[in-house]
Amino acid sequence: MEPSKTRKRALHIENIAKRTVFLFSSISVLTTAIVVYILFSESFIFFKEVSIVEFFTSTKWSPTLRPQNFGVLPLLTGTLMIAIGASLIAIPFGLGSAIYLSEYAPKKVRKILKPILEILAGIPSIVYGFFALTVITPLIRVFLPQTQIFNALSASIAVGIMIIPMVASLSEDAMMAVPDSLRKGAYALGSTQLDVVLKVVLPAAISGIGSAFILAISRAIGETMIVAIAAGQSPTFTLNPLNSIQTMTGFMVNISLGDIQHGTIEYQTLFAIGGLLFFMTLSLNILARWIVKKQKEKLG
Amino acid sequence: MSKIIVEDLNFYYGDVQALKDVNMTIEPNEITALIGPSGCGKSTFLRAFNRMNDFIKNTSVDGSIIYDGMNIVDKDIDVVELRMKVGMVFQKPNPLPKSIFENVIYGPKRHGLKKKHLQKELVESSLKQAALWEEVKEDLNKSGFELSGGQQQRLCIARCLSMKPDILLFDEPTSALDPISTMKIEDLLVQLKEHYTIIIVTHSMHQAARISDKTAFFLNGEVIEMGETGEIFSNAKDNRTERYISGKFG
Known part of the structure; x- marks a missing residue:
């Protein structure tokens, strides 16, 4: 039987729609692929000039000064200090809020608090950057006068505050995904609410919570604006959070704002650092996804 | 002496009355x-015994x-x-x-049983009582989720038994x-009544007939009839009970 005219037309439109959305999705995948390709091909040029061993072991970073030094360790320790400091703030506060929202807050309170928390996540990071510079740093200097104007501590606190909503929101999702039948079962065995939270809900949601932590850390590593404003621009190999430092992202901002010539080794450092950054956050994100997948398998 | 005495129990979900003047005695062992049909109040009534209704918002109760x-x-x-006992x-x-x-x-751990060897003994005896020991004794560290549905249910029974409830x-x-897992659980319940008092909500009339000593028939929040199971199933006094049991409605 011949399909009717309207049916033919519908099939035709269906086909066009399918191709259009396929095009959109392939463009975004393609863009990503090109970015990754450029990142790695340009880093390759860099590593032809600078040995990988020097890059990862030298403790001096001064690509724009003579003599040039290409040791990424100062930037790496700077980045890690920010990430660790931010985690120390974001994990307890974020997890605490998540526990409250998921287990203790009455429905009405949760309905109000959760959107507010998510709005917090939408504050532009430059605002946090200036908050760090003009509020947190002066406050730190009241207690620790030796603190430098630009310092890792202040920036890491701001980054930590910035990622609290992310930790809270993702952890809360993980805890809400724990089936209520588990809570009921535990209560029926004479558990108190604290027992249920600590011994049932948290263990059941642990992988979701773990992946929330990892994603937040990955976000902290990639955070740029706050550290560019508040952490300083001195790539010193230090673990003292009161000192001025520079992170990998901070360096990239700095160098791209300067008048570095295209094609020079200084210019090429951008891609090497960018590639390393990409590699770090990508592995963390893959790890987080893997952990979530494990959780899904476990809870069936 | 009766184990539990329910007197004039009324239960409300908001304005809806789910239980109406329920009176009942539960005998030990x-x-x-x-x-009763869905929505007749039998599960609400069951949850009143360990106060699981507390988790439902906007409810009220009177009677005793x-x-x-x-x-x-x-x-x-x-x-x-209460929930440790029930x-x-x-x-x-x-x-x-x-x-x-x-x-x-x-459960026992939550309430202070710390000694490893006592824990081991209790786990073994509870699993044995729940007729699960032989199937799992080789691998007690396996996740509870890896068991079959019927085994999981017996694990949940063992979990209650370890609390030494009443x-x-x-x-x-x-x-x-x-059906096979069901039969195992039914056999288990009959064994367990030697040591415990059991109250069971069931949709299966056959199940009630097979294992219970007393049967209570609920309809619209009221206990229409309660008595010896044999009596209820062969010689119901109330016409509605008879019709429900013979499958005419429900």
């Missing part, structure tokens, strides 16, 4: 089956359930204490996301299980 010399309907009683097995098996061992020892509540414990 017997299985009491609660039957006297157990162990206290009125357990009373807001001031210690529900944690265990519950749910419709869908709900093992905790832990090993078999940890599932069974969960009363066991079953809320349609076999409705999610296959």
